[in-house]
Amino acid sequence: MVAAERVAATVAQGVHGRRRVGQGESFWQFRPFVQGDAITRIDWRQSAKSDRNFIRETEWEAAQTVCLWRSGDASMRWRSRAAVVEKAARAELLLLALAALLLRGGERVRLITGSSGNAAGITAGRAALERVAEALARAAPDAALPPDNALPRHARIVLFGDFLTPLPEIRTTVGRLAAVPLAGHLVQVLDPAEALLPYAGRIRFEGVAREFEALIPRVEGVRAEYARRLAAQQQGLADICAAAGFGFSIHRTDAPPEAALLALYMALTVR
Template sequence: MSSAADLRSGAEALAAPLPPLLASAEQLAASVALGQHGRRRAGIGDSFWQYRPSHQGDPGHRIDWRRSGKTDQTFVADKEWQIAQSVTLWVDRSAAMRHASSNRLPQKAERARLLALALASLMIRGGERVGLTGSTASGRGLPPRPGETQLTRLAQALTEEEAEDYGLPGHEGLPPHSRSVFLSDFLADPGPVEAAVTRAADQGIRGALLQVLDPEEQSFPFRGRTLFESGTGALRHETLKADALRQRYLDRLAERQDRLAALARLTGWLFTTHVTSEPAAPALLWLYTALDQRA
């Protein structure tokens, strides 16, 4: 059994990233004007929309005991306005996202977490419910909820890292007819992303794809002998003439971005690319506006 000292040390280590991340996210969110969201939209009423299994943290008064009495599971009756207010985030936390070409730049994962949490802060200030869907590998997520406590939960979940080289979006916890945001470098096999977004669109979910890249992934500045290695070291490729690969790489990157843009057009989502050497505020404003347009 862990000693009290070990428990305290572990808790402090776990909580250490939260205050800086929350403070940075709140500061970034403050740079974007708060718009009108959620229940204040015209035409959104209180009519029943769907039953869903209850989650830890759902208040007792929201449980529909008549529906729950028919099974061994408890259910919550979500209302139309609650669904319309829900925003679910997927943030790629794989090893590939822990890349930064310079110690003067943030890792892609750091920038994605910052943008996701700042967006969540804006949404929650506007009275919306924000949640997190896990990857297909981890399956971890948070159901959409309102309030400042949820912002702390999101910050805690976003500090967790995943062991896989590349992240694959999950689809758990995406309420039909809600909104969603996927943040990733999208450099892995695009098939799972296309499947997840298509499935979400079939459920009436609209949203945005934000590709987060390091500057060297955008420009491929390598020359001569170069060793390319994945985040986990599982994939390696060494070449003596890296500059000879530049045009092929740039062509494939452009092809990937065109494919993501086409996916967005087909499903009613929006797509753009953000490079970590650029300021974070314009990317946050783009996300905020994209969700507003999808309402």
């Protein structure tokens, strides 16, 4: 968390905090109660109509909420010699640093964790970043794509992962989120070796979870085709995001996190 606060502080020098003012829309909407929400926020009248508890909030409150998720897939727990950190570590750093910036600007942050739909409650205030960090540390490894959580309508969501899973699966997930409706941004975090395939000669490749193995006699002979397929994956991601009204960016773990964080924060807050 200290590293995230340091990165956020550096980026904050180049941007101005954006605290919204005004009452916004006056009508109410309801969302399911999740672990971390204050019990005092439960609307007991609405909850009595079903077997679930509900939180009441205005659409203006939901619009200030930013939901954050990072992939816990095994592929994220890898780094090459060209990178100083694993993809998972960089994704968590960016997530926490973004949370710090958003909280400084008066936004509300909700951490999405788990493949079974668990979520840390919406947090705000000075102690919020510590709560987000603790929830992230407790989170068990999850899937390559976010779970089907009950998310507040008109909120925003930021997804961090390598997004190397098949494009149809990603299209389904992003489409589901956009239909809530949510505005969003997808950040693809890659190791430089994944981006460049800098190897030469006879190399044996193994999956992080040992789910596959491939012996390539001459890696330089497949580099062009690898680059073509990666470019096709990234163009597919960009097209999926554009169709859903989401933003899309790529970050390599050998690059400074500050530049990626600044661009991401500005994309979320400048309209």
